[in-house]
């Protein structure tokens with residue numbers, strides 16, 4: 001992507017946002033139509049036939065409502081995770097626009113949603129909500145970014161590659177956490193940037209730990225910081241590191257979207273805990289009482305005049321309470337050295353606040369437009385992420401092809417080269433042989449396994465039996481020539497592979513029998529149909545079976561990957577985005593098992609090299625080695 005002026009760049013972003021909006025609306029319509037033609041729950045973005053089974057009051061006058069299927073039936077596989085924006089609607093009224101809410105809790109059989117209004121219906125439907133509001137905020141930020149002048153316009157132009165970058169000498173730093181040398185170098189580098197700097201954090205290298213140290217140092221220098229990330233989970237990750245070391249960190253955002261144990265740091269709860277809140281609440285109570293007596297006093301003389309007076313008094317009291325409440329919120333915000341929020345900023349709440357430093361974690365999962373709300377509030381910027389893992393999710397395939405799927409972090413690295421980033425290279429997750437292939441393919445062979453993980457094995461875990469003493473760290477099982485073919489779900493587009501699934505089930509059973517806890521095992525499949533099949537077959541408490549996207553940023557002792565694709569035409573679909581496979585390959589700490597069809601996969605050089613790697617490690621097997629009664 002190239003442009004000669006800032007305006008051209010912003011024209012391009014507006015165009016992509018339009019395409020994305022259209023694609024999202026189209027998808028919503030299709031989803032509703034599926035109701036008539038097939039199973040609307042297949043996408044994982046809708047749950048139908050729900051009943052309201054329980055409710056209670058939540059923070060700030062919201063209702064927390066539990067929905068479940070009749071007879072407490074298990075919910076289908078779905079992406080309605082805690083914090084997800086949803087629309088609750090009446091299933092019998094397909095045209096109703098529904099009530100927006102946020103998922104606040106979920107179990108295998110129920111979903112709890114925080115709603116501002118009470119929903120009325122006999123049968124409910126939940127849909128993930130298209131984020132039109134976010135898009136509008138991004139468009140407005142783009143409009144403002146076009147109009148900047150002075151130093152902010154210069155920062156904008158440097159981000160667009162239209163002006164040279166500037167750095168100070170790296171400062172001397174007294175570190176407050178124990179960091180390894182590349183992490184220390186990255187912190188000094190980030191603090192030396194006069195415009196912006198990038199921290200490239202490959203899997204398990206302590207990117208968030210390092211970013212937290214940058215924030216700590218900036219606070220020590222008397223700076224105010226806005227700390228953001230594209231998702232609530234990533235914001236909470238950062239918050240978790242900060243709250244142990246800094247007293248004045250404030251998490252802005254819907255409390256239902258914040259991890260329960262971190263909610264004490266949310267703006268809502270800090271305001272609620274403030275002494276003055278009792279006064280505000282008393283004022284609301286008094287106003288309520290005035291309203292009640294007004295509604296009762298109709299029989300006395302001068303009743304109407306009195307009624308009017310009482311209503312007016314109640315109204316004025318409520319107004320005063322609201323003003324006081326707003327003032328209080330601003331006072332609490334002013335106390336924060338660091339404000340943490342997702343990239344979708346609440347502009348009204350933040351007012352005209354500016355920050356010395358804006359940091360963005362997981363910046364590779366952000367699109368270009370998503371960056372600008374935060375950007376407009378900072379004098380300097382530090383981005384952290386890994387562009388060799390999953391890119392931002394884009395619905396419009398056309399926009400993605402044109403370049404919308406390239407994150408700003410990746411673009412800045414391509415644009416400014418080595419001068420703009422530092423890479424972290426010591427990783428604290430994977431056994432060396434799990435790490436090596438990914439390191440060579442994506443990180444110029446620079447990753448080093450820390451001594452604490454370099455040769456750790458399952459047998460070192462306290463609970464496992466002797467059976468695992470000699471278990472290999474990595475294995476690839478090749479199905480080539482065995483006719484373990486992929487299949488397409490009858491009424492869907494997703495693919496599964498029943499024989500690979502059988503093999504996975506056996507692997508899980510073997511690990512569990514040897515003493516590995518199900519919660520220490522992850523099964524990763526690139527296709528939702530394979531995930532559904534395996535979830536049905538493997539109902540072990542704590543075991544996680546998910547697509548790659550569900551595991552980004554996470555780790556498990558044991559990871560089993562089923563690649564699913566096995567066909568005569570060598571088609572591998574979105575497995576050709578090797579960043580997705582990189583995420584899958586780098587989640588395991590002590591054992592990695594893979595099953596796949598080399599004949600299908602190896603038309604792509606990346607997979608051919610993967611197979612070579614397993615062969616050189618003597619970790620390659622063919623399923624022909626299995627006995628006849630195996631899968």
Ligand SMILES: Nc1ncnc2c1ncn2[C@@H]1O[C@H](COP(=O)(O)OP(=O)(O)OP(=O)(O)O)[C@@H](O)[C@H]1O
Nearest residue numbers: 178179180201203204205206207208209428553554
């Ligand atoms: N210098 C260090 N010394 C010891 N352990 C460390 C160090 N830096 C990070 N770690 C540990 O490594 C693990 C990963 O750290 P962190 O979560 O910061 O990494 P990340 O790169 O953000 O992770 P991800 O790959 O999930 O994005 C954590 O358990 C952390 O405590």
